[in-house]
Amino acid sequence: MKVQLERINDNYLFEAKGASGVPVFIDSKTDEPSKGASPMELLLMGVGGCSAIDVVSILKKQRQEITSYKMEVEGQRKEVREAKPFEAIHVTLHLEGKIDEAKAIRAAQLSFEKYCSVSITLEASVKITYSIILNGKSLK
Numbered sequence: 001m002k003v004q005l006e007r008i009n010d011n012y013l014f015e016a017k018g019a020s021g022v023p024v025f026i027d028s029k030t031d032e033p034s035k036g037a038s039p040m041e042l043l044l045m046g047v048g049g050c051s052a053i054d055v056v057s058i059l060k061k062q063r064q065e066i067t068s069y070k071m072e073v074e075g076q077r078k079e080v081r082e083a084k085p086f087e088a089i090h091v092t093l094h095l096e097g098k099i100d101e102a103k104a105i106r107a108a109q110l111s112f113e114k115y116c117s118v119s120i121t122l123e124a125s126v127k128i129t130y131s132i133i134l135n136g137k138s139l140k
Contacts (some may be wrong), residue, residue, distance in 0.1 A: 009035075040075070040086070047089055047128065048073040050118040054111035055093065055104075062103050068096035089122070091130040104134050 003018045005026070012028035013035050025036030037045065048071045059066055071093055075086040091112075095104055108130055112119050119128050132139040 040077075040084075043086070044073040044075050044089065046118045047116070047122070048091060050116040051091060051093075051108070051111045051130075054115045055095075055107045058107040058110060059099060059103060062100075062107075064100065064103055065098040066095060067098075068094070070094040086122075086126045088127045088129070091128070093130065093132045095132065095134045097135075099134060101134060101139055104132055105139055108132055108140070 001018070003016055005014045005016045007013070008015050012030070014026045016024045016026055024042070026039060026042065027034045027036035029038050052069065052071055056066065056069065071091060073089060073091050076088040076090075077084040078087040093104075093108055112128060112130055122128060130140070
């Protein structure tokens with residue numbers, strides 16, 4: 001896998017593209033207004049997006065009817081020398097629809113423990129946890 005970045009202004013704005021050719025804008029939060037996501041925001045988006053695709057795929061294969069899917073991904077950072085890496089990430093899945101509770105729990109478990117390459121890449125250094133809210137009810 002390979003991505004390319006190209007600087008597109010005199011400050012910190014970059015356009016990144018992968019094999020799909022779809023542009024993603026990356027910017028420093030020191031510029032106001034920012035014209036892109038920060039690298040750390042992109043990392044959280046990667047965790048959420050990877051898991052979301054897994055969960056939707058698993059639930060669709062089980063013929064579950066998802067009418068709404070939203071996620072919140074929150075990272076806690078620590079100071080290490082001059083950097084501030086994540087030490088923990090918590091993902092909250094908000095699912096709506098005709099979805100069996102056990103299947104929702106199992107889909108999330110499979111995603112975070114077996115399928116999500118982003119979470120599995122980070123698991124050695126970042127504690128990743130998740131919770132599920134199905135039709136307004138907290139499951140995990």
